Amino acid sequence: MLSIQIEHPRRSFTVRVRLEVPEGRVYCLFGPSGAGKTTILSVTGGFELLQKGRIVLNGTLLAESQGSRRFHLPAWRRQLGYLAQSTHLFPHLDVARNIVFALPGNSMDDYTLGLIRTLELRDYLSAGANTLSGGQKQRVALARALAARPRALLLDEPFSALDQPARQEMQELLLRLQDEYRLTILLVTHQLTEAQRLAHTIGVLDEGEILQEAAPADLMTAPGSVKVALLAGYRAFLPAAVFGMGEGLVALHPDRVLPGSFPALGPVGRAQVESCFPYEGRWRLGLRMSQGPALEATVAHGEECRVGEEVSFTLLSPPVLAG
Amino acid sequence: MPRSKLSSVLIAAVVLGLLVTGCGPAAQQSSTKQTANVAYAGSLQLVNDNYVSPAFTKVTGLAYTGRGGGSFGVANLISSGEIQPNVFESVGNAPIAGLEPKFTSWSVGFAATPLVLAYSPQSPFASRLKAIADGQKPMTDLFSLMAQPGFHLGRTNPETDPQGQAFIIMLKLAAQKYNLPAGTVDKIIGSVDNPNQIFAETALISRLEAGQLDASSAFLPQAVQRKLAYITLPDEINQGNPALAASYATQSVTLKNGKSVKGTPLVLYITTLGGTPDPQAGVSFVKYLLSPAGLKLYHDQGYVLLPKAVINGDNNAIPPDIKSELQ
Amino acid sequence: MPFHRISNPNSSSREPSYGHILIAILAVCTAGFLLLPAVVLISRTGWPQLAADWQSWGAAPLVLSVATTSVAMVVLMGVGTPLAWRLSQDPGGFFRYVEYILVIPLLMPPLVIGLLLVYLYGPYSFFGHLLAIFGISGSNSFFAVVLAEVYEAAPYYVLAALAAFDGVDRALVHTSYSLGLPPGRTFFRVTLPLASPGLAVALSMAWARAIGAFGAVIVVAYYPHGLPVAIWVALQERGLGYALPLALILVLVSLPLPLLTVLWRKNHVVYPN
Numbered sequence: 001m002l003s004i005q006i007e008h009p010r011r012s013f014t015v016r017v018r019l020e021v022p023e024g025r026v027y028c029l030f031g032p033s034g035a036g037k038t039t040i041l042s043v044t045g046g047f048e049l050l051q052k053g054r055i056v057l058n059g060t061l062l063a064e065s066q067g068s069r070r071f072h073l074p075a076w077r078r079q080l081g082y083l084a085q086s087t088h089l090f091p092h093l094d095v096a097r098n099i100v101f102a103l104p105g106n107s108m109d110d111y112t113l114g115l116i117r118t119l120e121l122r123d124y125l126s127a128g129a130n131t132l133s134g135g136q137k138q139r140v141a142l143a144r145a146l147a148a149r150p151r152a153l154l155l156d157e158p159f160s161a162l163d164q165p166a167r168q169e170m171q172e173l174l175l176r177l178q179d180e181y182r183l184t185i186l187l188v189t190h191q192l193t194e195a196q197r198l199a200h201t202i203g204v205l206d207e208g209e210i211l212q213e214a215a216p217a218d219l220m221t222a223p224g225s226v227k228v229a230l231l232a233g234y235r236a237f238l239p240a241a242v243f244g245m246g247e248g249l250v251a252l253h254p255d256r257v258l259p260g261s262f263p264a265l266g267p268v269g270r271a272q273v274e275s276c277f278p279y280e281g282r283w284r285l286g287l288r289m290s291q292g293p294a295l296e297a298t299v300a301h302g303e304e305c306r307v308g309e310e311v312s313f314t315l316l317s318p319p320v321l322a323g
Numbered sequence: 324m325p326r327s328k329l330s331s332v333l334i335a336a337v338v339l340g341l342l343v344t345g346c347g348p349a350a351q352q353s354s355t356k357q358t359a360n361v362a363y364a365g366s367l368q369l370v371n372d373n374y375v376s377p378a379f380t381k382v383t384g385l386a387y388t389g390r391g392g393g394s395f396g397v398a399n400l401i402s403s404g405e406i407q408p409n410v411f412e413s414v415g416n417a418p419i420a421g422l423e424p425k426f427t428s429w430s431v432g433f434a435a436t437p438l439v440l441a442y443s444p445q446s447p448f449a450s451r452l453k454a455i456a457d458g459q460k461p462m463t464d465l466f467s468l469m470a471q472p473g474f475h476l477g478r479t480n481p482e483t484d485p486q487g488q489a490f491i492i493m494l495k496l497a498a499q500k501y502n503l504p505a506g507t508v509d510k511i512i513g514s515v516d517n518p519n520q521i522f523a524e525t526a527l528i529s530r531l532e533a534g535q536l537d538a539s540s541a542f543l544p545q546a547v548q549r550k551l552a553y554i555t556l557p558d559e560i561n562q563g564n565p566a567l568a569a570s571y572a573t574q575s576v577t578l579k580n581g582k583s584v585k586g587t588p589l590v591l592y593i594t595t596l597g598g599t600p601d602p603q604a605g606v607s608f609v610k611y612l613l614s615p616a617g618l619k620l621y622h623d624q625g626y627v628l629l630p631k632a633v634i635n636g637d638n639n640a641i642p643p644d645i646k647s648e649l650q
Numbered sequence: 651m652p653f654h655r656i657s658n659p660n661s662s663s664r665e666p667s668y669g670h671i672l673i674a675i676l677a678v679c680t681a682g683f684l685l686l687p688a689v690v691l692i693s694r695t696g697w698p699q700l701a702a703d704w705q706s707w708g709a710a711p712l713v714l715s716v717a718t719t720s721v722a723m724v725v726l727m728g729v730g731t732p733l734a735w736r737l738s739q740d741p742g743g744f745f746r747y748v749e750y751i752l753v754i755p756l757l758m759p760p761l762v763i764g765l766l767l768v769y770l771y772g773p774y775s776f777f778g779h780l781l782a783i784f785g786i787s788g789s790n791s792f793f794a795v796v797l798a799e800v801y802e803a804a805p806y807y808v809l810a811a812l813a814a815f816d817g818v819d820r821a822l823v824h825t826s827y828s829l830g831l832p833p834g835r836t837f838f839r840v841t842l843p844l845a846s847p848g849l850a851v852a853l854s855m856a857w858a859r860a861i862g863a864f865g866a867v868i869v870v871a872y873y874p875h876g877l878p879v880a881i882w883v884a885l886q887e888r889g890l891g892y893a894l895p896l897a898l899i900l901v902l903v904s905l906p907l908p909l910l911t912v913l914w915r916k917n918h919v920v921y922p923n
Binding site for chain 3: 077078080084086144
């Protein structure tokens with residue numbers, strides 16, 4: 001288990017977090033850019049000094065700075081794998097030598113061969129590091145980091161520089177590896193879909209503080225606050241009274257507003273269709289209620305786009321947040 | 324538009340550059356018309372550059388440039404055409420004689436630069452050297468002192484510098500005069516080209532001043548100008564008295580190329596050189612130098628003025644301006 | 651007169667402009683200006699003369715120069731490389747000033763450097779006494795020549811090596827740490843290989859500077875004659891005609907290392923597999 005407790009002042013705020021990554025599980029720090037995610041990874045990795053706090057990995061103290069107790073285990077003794085957004089492959093070594101960099105005698109063992117097979121790098125072993133595509137480079141970096149048998153992996157938005165297909169491929173690969181090797185992973189991302197796909201637990205980070213820790217599903221159905229709901233993709237907040245749901249605000253997410261009336265699924269309302277536009281594989285409707293508030297709904301067919309019409313809509317178990 | 328602006332800037336820069344470089348040589352031309360271009364033995368740099376030059380320029384309105392070096396080395400540069408001074412001032416007449424008859428046919432000796440032995444007050448031998456300088460100990464002590472192992476003596480390259488040659492001759496004259504034990508001279512200098520003792524002219528006195536030499540050969544004016552502690556050597560060995568020329572000539576030093584150089588009085592000889600730009604300015608310089616005002620400047624810097632100028636070579640070739648100063 | 655558009659839209663000029671022509675002329679003139687002394691040297695040196703001089707008295711200074719400069723290079727690589735590396739690592743406090751102070755010998759006339767070395771290494775100086783214990787002289791000796799060459803070439807080597815180390819991406823060093831390699835092994839497996847092209851340039855610059863060192867060498871070590879001092883003495887003793895062949899030998903001996911470095915870099919050999 002990787003246990004992190006950090007208090008680290010930055011330019012406009014202080015990063016103050018306390019989190020635990022259980023062994024063999026994926027914890028995802030999710031939040032907007034500049035929230036302090038990289039700082040946490042950097043301090044955990046040993047590249048920045050811990051100002052105040054305590055970091056323990058599987059019972060081994062990595063760093064401590066509390067009162068008079070000061071301890072800092074150098075980065076090269078922490079057995080933490082690290083992957084960053086921009087791959088840092090050694091340009092003077094080919095792929096094979098990059099991968100076995102950390103291994104004694106630079107020799108490939110069965111474990112490493114297994115990694116190479118899973119990551120489909122067999123055909124690229126003698127290629128120069130600069131001849132690969134972004135996705136291939138990250139696969140090599142992953143193989144290299146795992147070949148060193150780290151006790152946990154720190155991933156700093158490793159796939160955000162890749163295009164969509166490559167990113168999805170990498171996510172699948174990572175899942176497969178995590179499952180096969182029971183990797184303990186602390187992943188940082190600003191993409192909600194990535195967090196949802198990869199994490200067992202998501203920690204929502206904003207301005208240095210963890211606002212909420214939850215499983216991906218729970219985060220969507222029960223965001224703890226307006227801030228978290230916004231980060232989770234909730235776009236509109238209406239007084240709960242509009243739907244007869246008591247006090248507070250009801251949070252609306254376009255993917256959780258169905259056109260049509262299905263009282264069994266949640267509160268129903270009526271609104272006029274103002275606009276309609278394609279959104280990835282679906283369509284989004286812009287609705288406006290007679291009382292004034294605007295919201296969005298998601299439909300599967302373009303035929304259901306009837307601008308100007310008045311339609312019913314159902315909210316799927318919307319969360320109610322304190323105002 | 325940026326491109327045409329870039330072009331005009333470049334054109335302007337090139338034109339300006341041409342103007343500057345074009346003006347350079349032109350300016351050079353105009354200045355050499357009025358410049359005394361003096362080449363001299365290195366030890367004369369201070370007196371010429373710092374004292375004679377400003378006075379000369381003030382009195383005559385002509386410009387002055389000077390360059391120094393080992394006398395023979397400078398003569399070599401002149402004869403190969405590398406430099407074209409209109410005045411050459413050397414220690415001893417031999418360097419000038421090497422330039423005859425192509426560049427000149429006469430020279431005037433006007434002051435002597437006798438050898439002294441400069442020493443460092445920081446030397447472990449300083450107290451004994453001072454005693455000799457003050458006359459409390461006999462001169463013979465000096466030579467046994469210098470012959471001791473561990474005595475760091477410095478001198479210049481006899482192959483290229485008259486001072487280097489004169490120093491060895493001085494030791495030989497001393498051995499003769501004082502009946503020094505046989506082999507003393509060899510013990511003192513090691514060999515004519517002893518690498519342990521020979522230093523570049525520019526560096527020699529600096530080494531002494533830095534306290535890294537016990538003693539060094541020097542000309543009296545050098546010692547005076549740089550305020551060094553020194554031991555005065557008697558006329559018989561210091562080669563500073565033209566009247567003793569015959570006795571100086573009894574000793575000689577043999578160089579690497581087999582040439583043998585005889586002792587001569589260490590007299591400053593000066594001449595103007597032919598075939599050089601602006602010869603008249605050169606004549607004016609020599610005239611000023613040989614005038615009472617110029618000679619006084621040399622005297623104040625430690626040079627021993629000869630009671631009567633020594634004339635070598637063709638008397639009739641001396642320009643009348645200069646001749647008038649010799650009366 | 652029609653100018654053809656070059657199809658690459660990214661080239662800075664779509665058609666030759668006055669600016670480009672002017673720069674080309676300027677560049678050619680400058681190159682010519684810089685190369686003229688070499689042309690004179692080669693044309694005025696008689697080749698039979700060169701061979702004869704080599705036999706009689708050119709060989710000894712050459713051998714000495716190559717020997718002293720080789721030793722100086724070993725010294726510089728040994729002490730200068732760690733210093734340059736240390737300076738490239740986020741210099742704080744003391745080492746920041748070291749970098750500034752290093753520039754001073756660069757700006758000092760070599761003659762002055764030589765005179766200062768006399769103070770430090772002459773027979774009656776602190777180091778002079780130290781060296782005397784080992785029977786080494788800091789004046790007019792092989793050691794003295796190496797000493798003067800090291801002092802003259804050191805700033806060139808250290809500052810160029812520093813630039814080479816600066817060019818190594820810090821992220822790669824951190825990556826190596828994260829893979830478990832401590833700083834020492836990281837230096838030899840990551841930093842040094844990536845800095846080698848730059849270090850090679852530094853070495854060849856230092857070589858050229860050291861083998862041609864004159865101002866400090868002639869003060870500290872008039873003997874034994876390396877090539878530069880031999881040229882000077884030949885000039886004084888015998889004249890230009892005898893000095894030029896030695897100068898040509900000096901140039902020929904100084905060239906190989908820098909030339910090799912240029913060729914090496916041009917072939918983009920970052921790290922030989």
